Amino acid sequence: MSFEVIVIGGNFAGLSAAMQLARARRRVLLVDAGAPRNRFSQASHGFLGQDGQTPAAIMREGKRQLSLYPTVAIRDGKVIQAVADGGEFAVRMDDGGEERAARIVLATGISDTLPEIPGLRERWGRSVLHCPYCHGYEVSGGALGVLATLPLSSHAALLLPDWGETTYFTQALFEPDNDQLTQMTARSVRIERSPIVELLGDNPKLEAVRLADGRVVPLDAVFVAAKTAMASPIAEQLGCAFDDGPLGPVIRTGDNKETTVKGVFAAGDAANAMHNATLASASGVLAGVHCHQSLVMQTAQQAVLPRTFRRQI
Template identity: 35%
Template sequence: MKTTTSYDVIIIGGSYAGLSAAMALGRSLRKVLIIDSGQPCNRQTPHSHNFLTQDGETPAAIARKAKEQVLAYPTVTFLQDLVLEASSIDSGFEVLTQSDQSYRAQKLLLAFGIKDELPKTPGFAECWGISMIHCPYCHGYEFRGKKTGILATGDRAYHQAMLVSNLSDQVKIIVPEPSIFTPEQQEKLEKKGIRILDKEILEIRHEKGYLDSVQFTDGAEEIFDAIYADVPFSFPGTLVQNLGCKLADSGRIWVDQFQQTNIPGLYACGDCTTMMRSVASAVAAGNLTGAMINHALASERF
């Protein structure tokens, strides 16, 4: 039989952003339920960087330590399950999980990140997060001076090239179809010695996720140590659409400066709200969100 338990806050997503928010709330004695499916987007990434005190640690180790510290607060509960539905009710929100349990809370926080929609190119998925990477701040130092590719187009490719050119002088932009650069961008890329390869990738050759080379459909082959790839994304499930969340121009969930969505009482933080995808950014956003939710609860109950 389905049972319903009530909390002050339900957090959907128990990685860095969700755990950080839960810690702020747990330290304020709020009754919190974290629901997490156990499938973090960085599960293939061997090391996490650019986060003080944890530089070079594995993502799983950081999350494991964070979870241990958060659950030391007795008002915080962690549940491994998958949220299938979430809806607004008079008292706040109600969620239904895959195990056919329902939970209610006055406030709801979406911290479930995003799902990377990887191309079906052979070798791409196996390299994702290892040598097919997304962020020079997270991975760039480790591939400094290496043969580097940028798999993107237009302004996005130009922006990445600008950042990566400080890390390596062996940079090439791969565009699977003719890419439009402004004359100014084209001139700058040429001056920096950045070649544009108007080619379609056939296969990514690698050894346990570490790039060897890229085979193109025209038979050509290029050696790369790392490739920055701009891939599309989606949200897990249908919660964002069903709850009526407004989206930002980036396609992510729109939030105000206090991490509240357009739905009263519904908050969001982490990768589902920002293009700055890093552990440090997620932890900072979660900490702020937890404080803002606590402030809202205190204001309503005082």
């Protein structure tokens, strides 16, 4: 076995996990398909020490630093299959190659499913945004909208007035209840019940939205909670359990980031209900640290077992 750990995914979570293992001098393979969820964003914000850097630049520097460790290999490619095999894991890549390791860290990420509204998809990550903490400051002072996609959208509408004048678009589907309406009124949130049918402006800039009743409402940015799905089938292939998150499935992990499959750890958006660059990186650190400790404890227990067996004889 040439590697002790295979980390699948090279975004913030995967790089952070691999770094901990590299510094523990473990043999690590990082496999990165090169299609991170944040590839549509111009900059990463709120990430201490990296505020304003492009996600691509952060990942590029992370890989450069990781490559300085002699026990690390980095491979560009997509993992298409992973199976448990004789106390190890066999991982097959799209180029036909196969590697084996005692542990796997899944940092496979998630994919976003956006509402089918003309002009929305091409502005994703620019003027159509998912997180006010990540992007609110850059559009502050403007006319902001929340496009409701689920009941939780009302929570975003309560937050956004700290960044700008806010309109909550119910899409004729997610009407606020009496308590929510009272709270929105207290926060000066405007309620618009006619659905958005088109986004207008010189892409990627947003200037206004067209409503189903024909009106045009000026907007500088719109926030939308996209429904999410696993970006990779690997966790399901391995038999990992999932929980229902607010936006989609989440890989179930314990506090140590180990999944329900022994030896498989998970980090990042695929294993976090809350999605944020710092949280993804932090969960990667936890996964890497606990993955290393599981290797240590396995070796220690194997050393103890023969002595215990001899005492029993």
